[in-house]
Amino acid sequence: MLTDEQKLFYDTFGFLVFKQAFSPTEMEEISLLFDDVMTEFRYGKPFPGKKRQMMMSLVEQRPALSSLLEDDRVYGVVEDLLGPDFVWIAGDGNLYVGDTSWHADLGNRMMGYPVIKVAMYLDPVRVDAGCLRVIPGSHRGPLANACLSLSGHRQDPPVYPFGVTGEKVPFFPLESDPGDLVFFSQHLFHSSFGGGSHRRMFTMNFAAKPNTPEQAEFHRGMYENHLSFQQKNDYYSTDRVYQEGFLEGGGPRRQSMVRQLVEWGFR
Numbered sequence: 439m440l441t442d443e444q445k446l447f448y449d450t451f452g453f454l455v456f457k458q459a460f461s462p463t464e465m466e467e468i469s470l471l472f473d474d475v476m477t478e479f480r481y482g483k484p485f486p487g488k489k490r491q492m493m494m495s496l497v498e499q500r501p502a503l504s505s506l507l508e509d510d511r512v513y514g515v516v517e518d519l520l521g522p523d524f525v526w527i528a529g530d531g532n533l534y535v536g537d538t539s540w541h542a543d544l545g546n547r548m549m550g551y552p553v554i555k556v557a558m559y560l561d562p563v564r565v566d567a568g569c570l571r572v573i574p575g576s577h578r579g580p581l582a583n584a585c586l587s588l589s590g591h592r593q594d595p596p597v598y599p600f601g602v603t604g605e606k607v608p609f610f611p612l613e614s615d616p617g618d619l620v621f622f623s624q625h626l627f628h629s630s631f632g633g634g635s636h637r638r639m640f641t642m643n644f645a646a647k648p649n650t651p652e653q654a655e656f657h658r659g660m661y662e663n664h665l666s667f668q669q670k671n672d673y674y675s676t677d678r679v680y681q682e683g684f685l686e687g688g689g690p691r692r693q694s695m696v697r698q699l700v701e702w703g704f705r
């Protein structure tokens with residue numbers, strides 16, 4: 439499905455963007471379902487716009503959203519990038535408020551173990567108005583190590599190792615319109631600045647087939663973090679990571695990506 443050039447692009451720069459992968463009609467449905475689920479997980483209350491709302495199992499909540507995992511435009515690309523028997527980690531639905539400072543989701547953990555985030559923004563996001571900014575190539579090698587010091591931006595008081603604030607760190611903008619699909623490595627440094635207080639976005643996260651005890655341990659750690667997040671979630675608390683029935687359902691593609699999770703006893 440992916441060309442060799444696209445795979446090389448992802449390997450080298452750490453991301454791939456597919457413009458208008460989904461039609462306006464598809465996006466209308468996805469958008470409505472997203473709003474519906476996010477509202478349900480606020481017990482119908484309006485979003486106050488003060489603090490990010492995040493819930494883990496968004497795409498698991500509605501069949502039309504869950505089907506994205508098995509859709510060629512997601513599954514096919516992920517399979518090409520991660521190889522056979524890749525595994526589902528979890529998704530999340532987000533209403534972002536304000537800036538997201540520079541970070542790589544995995545920091546310097548599990549370097550060399552491929553983990554991908556697939557993101558869909560449901561409103562247009564532009565360079566100084568909430569689009570994802572990435573540092574191309576920062577997912578591996580010396581640049582990955584050098585970028586770790588960006589975590590200083592989150593210290594109190596903040597530390598700016600390169601002498602510039604977050605907005606001034608050199609980046610490539612992944613501007614996005616509804617229908618675009620963004621794939622990026624969870625080792626890639628990214629941020630976003632200038633977005634509003636109601637930035638709608640959801641993700642789907644996958645990892646290559648775990649083959650070592652360290653990789654299995656990593657998945658357990660992620661699961662435990664997610665579970666604890668769900669239990670303490672201010673908007674809606676639950677003691678599961680995956681929606682009831684999700685791990686048992688779907689077609690062969692979904693079953694293949696969750697089999698390992700079921701064996702590990704995740705729920």
Ligand SMILES: O=C(O)CCC(=O)C(=O)O
Pocket residue numbers: 534537538543555557568569570628629630639641
């Ligand atoms: O869109 C954003 O503000 C940041 C997204 C992000 O950090 C993530 O999905 O890991």
